[in-house]
Amino acid sequence: MADIGLVERRPEGRVESLLGGALELAAAALVAVETVLLLAGIVARYVFHSSLVWSDELASVLFLWLAMLGAVVAFRRAEHMRMTALIAMAPAGLRGFLEALAVAAPILFLLLLLHPAYDYAVEESFITTPAMEIPGSWRASALPVGVLLMLLVALVRLPRAAGWGRAAAALGVVALVAAGFWWAGPVFRPLGNLNLVIFFVGLVAATVLAGVPIAFCFGLATFGYLALTTRVPTMVVVGRMDEGMSHLILLAVPLFIFLGSLIEMTGMARAMIRFLANLLGHVRGGLSYVLIGAMYLVSGISGAKAADMAAVAPVLFPEMRERGAKPGELVALLSATGAQTETVPPSLVLITIGSVTGVSIGALFTGGLLPGALLAVVLCGVVWWRHRGQSLAGAAKPGGREILRSFGFALPALALPFLIRAAVVEGVATATEVSTIGIAYAFIVGLLFYRQLDWSRLRPMLVDTAALSGAILLIIGAATAMAWALTQSGFSRQLAAVMAALPGGQAGFLAVSILAFVVLGSVLEGIPAIVLFGPLLFPIARDMGVHEVHYAMVVILSMGIGLFAPPFGVGYYAACAISRIGPDEGMRAIWGYMLALLLGTAVIAAIPWISIGFL
Template sequence: MSIASVVELGAAPANSFTGIADRIDRRLGAVIEAIAAALVLVEIVVLFAGVVARYAFHAPLVWSDELASIFFLWLSMLGAVVALRRGEHMRMTAVVGKVSPSARRMLEALAIAASLAFLALVLWPAYEYAADEAFIVTPALEISNAWRAAAIPVGVALMIVFGALRLLRFSSAREIAVTLGVVALVVAAFWLARPLFAPLGKLNLVVFFLVIVAVNVFSGVPIAFSFALATFGYLALTTSTPMVVMVGRMDEGMSHLIMLAVPLFIFLGALIEMTGMAKAMIQFLASLLGHVRGGLSYVLVGAMYLVSGISGSKIADMAAIAPVLFPEMKKRGAKPGDLVALLSATGAQTETIPPSIVLITIGSVTGVSIAALFTGGMVPALVLGLCLCSVVWWRYRKEDLSAVARYSRAQIGRFFIVALPAVALPFVIRAAVVEGVATATEVSTIGIVYSALAGLLLYRQFDWRRLKPMLVETASLSGAIMFIVGCATAMAWGLTQSGFSTDLARWMAAIPGGSYGFLAISILAFIVLGCVLEGIPAIVLFGPLLFPIAQAAGVHPVHYAMVVIFAMGIGLFAPPIGVGYYGACAVAKVDPNEGMKYIGGYMLALLVGLVLVAAVPWFSTGFLAK
């Protein structure tokens, strides 16, 4: 899933407001985090109650989806507030991390100031949007829709507060003055230059959606705010569109009920690690293959395949697996660089394992069946996994296994029995969707209840003290993801209204080679996008534009989804630009330089696998219902 890459700010420089800002931040932050954590818990209860009422008692709760939708927008906005407070909004720090400490501090302050600029500009339109929604009455609960829409102006206002507090806590008075002055001058310059943009026509798309986005992203401004600033500037300076429309598009992007699966699967990923289910799966696989040359590397590939079918976060997947496997692998002589390279490659390989958040996002923004995407994602990931295993076989074909213990069949059987409830979880989730017990959104609650009961009754491992931090972390990561989705939706709408989608469709349709030519150019484009953007914003931004073109070119939408997801995954986890690689290094506690000389072979294997998946549509569509 998505990687949040943050540069540590270090000790805060002295300014006269630092102490006051720290106290306000702690007290107000604790309140907001508690509310956000409670909202995650409420969503789980409401959706699971809906499943039980409908399936067990045949008495559907007609209001459950509506109530969940209201709470979801509040969760998204308050989660975005928590993410801003904790510095966890997704961002590109490849450039920021290479400059001198003083320049880095200035860029960090500039990133916060730029985010504050957008929030200040959009606050009044957000209030207007919520006021307009007051006239709409919800169908089931029959309450004003302003109760839901008010989440946007409240969230924006709170982000302004915490953004200002963060600036005061981590920046000197000089850095604050310089960065706020620079941002104010840039905003004023663009406003005064408004008459110059009208004659540019579609060149404005290059100015705002390429140049401004690139400058912001590489300067360390969070991706969501980079999108938002470019979209606000484009609409305000080159069109007559009221800014309340942009807020409406953001709301639209964050309000797809299917996206409620994002926080729930993120929490489920944390829960299986906390209850020991992930450890039980890995122990069984290690006992089964540990005596084979490169066996634990095969276990790593297989464990990521299984765990990625449950968790919503690649970092959560890696954090569950690396601490269990890596110590034993190092004892057997594996190089840390090789381990982190394989861990990073498996992150890209398992992007299509259901219930992947990227798959859910594609389904929500393109209209492709979530169930079809879940079915189509299993075999392509297996193809790429076999390609990775071929590299493992070659590298470990001469491994010395003389000192490796071999487990008996009885011992392997015991490990299997212990791991069986954990291994069964992905199949329980899939069966619940296929049999109609729950929707793709609701099924995560079944997984959560299943995992909690397994942890309490079977594994006897359930740390209640970790529950609140897990809920807060879920809210923060969900808020960061959903705010990106909202801003990217607004940006995609702006691109569509400009006529860009028509031009893109005409250009893509003219590519020679038919469907395979289209797939080839898509692979190249999405590898590049994956290096620069996270998978979710790239999908939200380009999915609605490219999927209809793919279908017109004769490419099945499920097949196309698998190709673009793998292409983005390769870009995301390939150094030196892909931020996913650095996330893997952080989890494994390995210097990124150590993995550079090993990762090339794995990336080549992934590319071979991607070409196979693109060339043979059956891998993606062979098991779909006819």
């Protein structure tokens, strides 16, 4: 910490600090502007019966800037998603080198991408937007500007990550590997689809395991594959990234993340949890049931797992500890509920899968409720078994009046998940717009009813929202480019043929999908796995007669199990960080929950009605 303070007192450190502050302010302002803009569109349409024809277009322009500036902020704060399980087990010297490599590899990708991103923005200048009649370069310029800013941030961060010596070594290794691939370019072209294994299996696996942020792993593999084995212009990589990041439906990602922070800050989550605790806290394992129910309810509001866990754990865990719960059991159950609620609308994974596969968001929102509830019952079964001999000496049963009072206090908060779902299903607002309704509702309820609106926390919440959104959206952009390259190679046709030939028909296809997405969820994290393989596998599922909403539930739950299962699942480590409990403590306790979730997922796969019965 002293070294960082010394660096920040130097002129270059002060400049970097000022630049970082300006970037955070701009990214936070964009989140706020997008919220107000979409809410204004809803008010104009339903109150004044007039449409703001330019609002969606302006929202789209600002959204790409939000995504890129958020990605820069995330890079500056070292918050891009990466797999660190192997780094944590490495010796100290190697760990420092790998930390430097995690910055040096993105520098290579950003250098390679800078000129194509500039060319792409120039090309877009010849396109005029229909409503506002402005050049497309106003939006597309976010790409080269964001790439350049990330490059500058990376160059400043690199020596801080592990010192000048390791920074130079990491840059040297990256340069040597890049030169080796370039020199071997003529060798790659005759190899055909073997190049898919070299770039999209070998290179991606090596960089992911080395701890390089996942978005840059995808980007490097895609850029290298197209540049060295095809005649496709590298500007296509930028175009595919733009396409993946610019779906307006994905604007729901930052808005629901912000909503998740709001429900914690306004006290809405605490009110819901207090009611559930009064209702169930006096039975054996009662607070564990409350944790399961609270995660289900909060997930129905925020859509962001980190926000869900951060809202629930600090409220429940102190009381659970007082009643004798072991730390490992607490973090294990929190992780399991994170996986269980991945299908509860408005889950960001549901929104993402709808965006990249074309499946109806409203249908996904309806189809996700019952699978999440079924897995909640399965987890409750494990809780009952583990707590069947628990002493109830310290658990007082509240009276009926106290339960009713807590219910009345929680009612405004409990109404929000139903408001969100009704607005989407009934067509009042899109999945993107409904998040702004939730934000407005949370502000009003927090200000007038709960009176816990802390204005000083709004700016940090907006910055955190922009950073997390930028990290997610950059992965989606890079994975979209990678999926396009795989499709153009003919891999999707070969994959379809292999999957169609699996023994067991639909059952065999679903079983392989479950196993594949458990593995992919643990290695690539949730959203990258969905974005990369969703466009490839969903058409195969349709051809085999599997309903797309049913398949989405199976895929999402399988991915969630991998995401929250140790030793690789990053969701498990997020739960540990939020709980302030060491990862080792929950390792034994979590496997019973994960086995129960896997069995529950198999039941959901075997009975399509659970997912599509209410469509």
